[in-house]
Amino acid sequence: MVRSALSAILGAEDDMEIVGEAATGAEAVSVVRAQLPDVVLMDVRMPDIDGIRATEQLLGALGEKAPRIVVVTTFENDSYVYDALRAGAHGFLLKRAAAEDLVHTVRLVARSDSLLFPTAVRTLAAVHARGRSSAAMRARLTDREAEVLRLMTGGLTNTEIAADLGVGHATVKTHVASVLAKLGARDRTQAVIAAYEQGFVTPGER
CATH class of the missing domain: 1.10.10.10 (Winged helix-like DNA-binding domain superfamily/Winged helix DNA-binding domain)
Incomplete structure (x- = not known):
């Protein structure tokens, strides 16, 4: 349900195209390697391979072609989020985020040189x-x-x-x-x- 909602919201934007969806971590790795998207929204908790391992595999295998990965989570202080950030995820997004925040996050990650959600990232790091x-x-x-x-x-x-x-x-x-x-x-x-x-x-x- 969450994946369908995210896809519907982003797919409605004129400057965005959904190139793939996946239900498990293994599927996510396969889809991303095949489609090479600019941005990936990666759940931190998935069957087969969790979002942390999937992020590590993609960044390690794709190098400069790797997408910018945003982990999606229920709780911002989740230890999984910190581990995903350490693994190379660019930032994180809460599943309860408003549609406009979701769209803004994807655009920001795709083009920005800033730190996504700096206060939250600094708090996790601290x-x-x-x-x-x-x-x-x-x-x-x-x-x-x-x-x-x-x-x-x-x-x-x-x-x-x-x-x-x-x-x-x-x-x-x-x-x-x-x-x-x-x-x-x-x-x-x-x-x-x-x-x-x-x-x-x-x-x-x-």
Whole structure:
């Protein structure tokens, strides 16, 4: 029922096309590999393979062709959500979300350089933070890269970071790419999670 509702809402949008549906994790992996969609809404709890394993398999197998994955969940503090984000999901969506929020989320994920639902992601990361020393992470980053990462944890877009630092948008994109590479992060969400887990930022800090 949830899948049918999501499909109906998104399929009614002029700029969106539903290219496939799946009832299990194994089916999801098969459909995505065949259709190569831009965005996938992935339930975290499914038969055969859960959303976490399905996300890991798709990102590992498809590389640069991998879609942006949004996990769909009932509860935003679900540990499955955090595990999916660590696995490489771009963000998450609550099943009770309003239709307009669903549509906005898909559009945002498809084109944006911002962190999806930054407050919720930061809260999840803070709850699961390991409290380790930040020295190792800090040593890998230049001073400017560290500034950029700190602003990324606040959910700022590249444009907002550029304005904050007084530099060009292209310069910020270069720094962001370097931060992701040095941290071994697939996207901004993983970088923010790493920043919390390794003590680079602490709960309550911007």
